[in-house]
Amino acid sequence: MGTVLAVVSQKGGVGKTTTAINLASALARRGRKTLLVDVDPQGAVRHGVGLTGTEHPAGLADVLAGTRELQDVVLPTPLPWLRVLLAGTVAESAEHESYHNELARSPKLGELFKRARSRGYIVVVDTPPGLGAVTRRVLAHSQHVIVPLQCEPLALQTTTQILRAVRDASTTNASLVLDGILLTMLEDGNAVSQRVAEYVRAQLPAELLFDVAIPRTMASIDAFAAGQPVVLRSPDDPAARAYTRLAELLDSKLQ
Ligand SMILES: Nc1ncnc2c1ncn2[C@@H]1O[C@H](COP(=O)(O)OP(=O)(O)O)[C@@H](O)[C@H]1O
Ligand SMILES: [Mg+2]
Incomplete structure (x- = not known):
């Protein structure tokens, strides 16, 4: 049986998508x-x-809308063990309200995750920022969750909200486990960034925080611009190594 791991945070721009892509690639x-x-x-x-x-390309939104079948929109990648289901044609429209409503209402997301799990997949889910209907729906059907926290001032401000949302979700989804909070974009030689990391480590219980932190690197930015996960494009880059280490830490838990 596979499992579903959601990457969620209250804020945007904290490295959710980067984490989802690189963790999925490193696991693959x-x-x-x-x-x-x-x-x-x-x-x-x-x-x-x-x-x-x-x-x-068609993707999840099109499956939810009933216009495409799942098996037709799950795409292969250069990695033999990694497949992707993109957001789909909803990403073209300026208005996402009907997608949110559909996803919140329809049983299809849960069915889709169940089907992937029964085929032994680790499903890594990239979510929109915030704790809206989409994220709550994902948490209702996940077994694992990780929360990226960018090393910037006020980083902790929204953490209580997200931890509360995970706790709320686990009252109805007993199989949900918070694997940890992941420090992202930690800048070497930047005193503010380092101080934030120290502060977060001092404030949060040690078991809530991953030992590994993701450094901010040029290679990560280059990789995103080039359309490749940094773990594949520059495997020796410190951020790539950190994501590889994260995959190693999570591997045995993701059964
Ligand atoms: N470790 C990193 N080093 C440098 N830039 C990064 C790193 N992680 C993410 N970024 C950049 O930060 C921006 C926000 O990251 P993203 O993963 O899109 O966040 P989110 O999905 O939470 O909005 C992107 O431009 C991304 O390329
Ligand atoms: Mg994102």
């Missing part, structure tokens, strides 16, 4: 059968994995 490189699912209607996963034509 370890030989774990992995499905990366983009439930964020912004559809950024598509860029990170290099599927950037002019038209948005």
Whole structure:
């Protein structure tokens, strides 16, 4: 049986998509059968994995709308063990309300995750920022959750909200486990960033925080621009190594 791991945070721009893409790739490189699912209607996963034509390929939104079958929209990637389900044509429209409503109402997301799990997939889910209907729906059907926390001033401000949302979700979904909070974009040589990391480590219980933190690196930015996960493009880069280490830490838990 596979499992579903959601990457969630209250804030945008903290490294959710980067984490989902690189963790999924690192798990796949370890030989774990992995499905990366983009439930964020912004559809950024598509860029990170290099599927950037002019038209948005069909994906989750089209399956939810009933216009496409799941098996037709799960796409292969250069990694044999990694497949992706993109956000779909919803990413083209300025208005995402009907997608949110559909996802919140329909049983299809839960069914889709169940089907992937029964086929032994680790499903890594990239979510939109915030604790809206989409994220809550994902948490209702996940077994694991990780929360990226960017090393910037006020980083902890929204953490209580997200931890509360995870706790709320686990009252109705007893199988949900918070694997940890992941410090992201930690800047070497930046006193503010280092101080934030120290402060977060001092404030949060040690078991809530991953030992590994993701450094901010140029290679991560280059990789995203080039449409490749940094773990594949520059495996020796410190951020790539950190994501590889994260996959190693999570591997045995993701059964
Ligand atoms: N470790 C990193 N080093 C440098 N830039 C990063 C790193 N992680 C993320 N970024 C950049 O920060 C921005 C926000 O990251 P993203 O993963 O899209 O966050 P979110 O999905 O939470 O909005 C992107 O431009 C991304 O390329
Ligand atoms: Mg994102």
